[in-house]
Amino acid sequence: MPAEPARRRPGPSPRFTREHVLQTALELIDAGAPESFSMRRLADALGITAMSLYGYIKNKDELIEGATLIALAAVRDELSPDAPWQEHLRAAMREIHAVLRQHPNLATLVIGNRSRAIGLFRIRERILQTLLDAGFEETTALHALGVLSYYALGFATGQAALAGIEPEDSLPELPPEDFPRLTELARQYGEHASDQAFEFGLEQLLGGLERTRNGR
Amino acid sequence: MPAEPARRRPGPSPRFTREHVLQTALELIDAGAPESFSMRRLADALGITAMSLYGYIKNKDELIEGATLIALAAVRDELSPDAPWQEHLRAAMREIHAVLRQHPNLATLVIGNRSRAIGLFRIRERILQTLLDAGFEETTALHALGVLSYYALGFATGQAALAGIEPEDSLPELPPEDFPRLTELARQYGEHASDQAFEFGLEQLLGGLERTRNGR
DNA sequence: ACCTGAACACCGTTCAAGT
């Protein structure tokens, strides 16, 4: 690189809002592989040095939390408040799933990061509220909350792991004599992580909850 | 147990089996935080340099796959083959859950790693076999396979994220006016990630599958 | 006040050289 004059124009050196930094982070997280996101790459994308980022956020965890919050802001409950509780849960779960599908790497980062992003708790509050209003006992409601959130997060992370992989490559080569069923269904194996599979599981869970609430 | 060569070099020049390397890796993964596991630390624990590891495994992903395989070797099906399919699924899911609870950081590493550890496919084969034998249609069986595996993996990862955190610290400070229910149940919030919650969700899923198989 | 370079303490992995 040729030596430039050490002097830098003090002119329009760009200053960002925290939101702009977080938004750029989210775009970068969406663009690459989950592990390819780094402070240094984000700084590059913004045209500043990595160290300058620390003027906007405390550390990388807080940065990911902030990006999560922005992404989750898209989750809204549009249902009328007198819709049955099953409808509310179904809608909430579908919205979470849709958002995580749009930002697949976020799911991977969040699940491994013990994220305390307040957006996650906004959704949990809403689910918990729905369950309690539906008449579930407190402990049962908390159990259901855990089941529903980890199902959504786990499934989305699983789908993210298969993103960009050809369906027929989602299975490694397996000896047919030890894996007869997987071998037989190899071509359709990708179905296990499809959106229909998510819906299928959601309906199993909602049906189960309904049965539980009606006294077994 | 290390293979003892006891020949030719003076000084500490131990040679290991691949199994010993993988076993040590698993212990190290269990011991610390998920992100604290590194090739260099593993080499330290073995008393060799990081570069020597590449004589035993191709890279870090393969190392984690190998450790996963060792851990999953503990999963066995002890049921008699004529037990009802629900019992088989329940047993398989509980065994997976138990193993992931014993190696919590492994769940985190596996879910973010698109692991192709053959041990995972051994379990999937078994679940798929059970579902097909129970009479589920192929697509439905694959959907159920995805739902069950991602539920187990997602829940275990969620529990791992809370490991070592005091139950009362599992919630960040939230404004009570926006989060009335979570605030109200803050003391019991840890319940959402308990083993009972896992069992609760498992029963919802099994009940749902049973209903599905009996024609809605 | 904001941004910087240099530095620290790490990573995974390659490679040529040593025994």
Place this chain on the structure above:
DNA sequence: ACCTGAACACCGTTCAAGT
């Protein structure tokens, strides 16, 4: 054949100094 040090191309983060 196995292990090594040195090196490469990265990390997140701190800190004193520059503007």
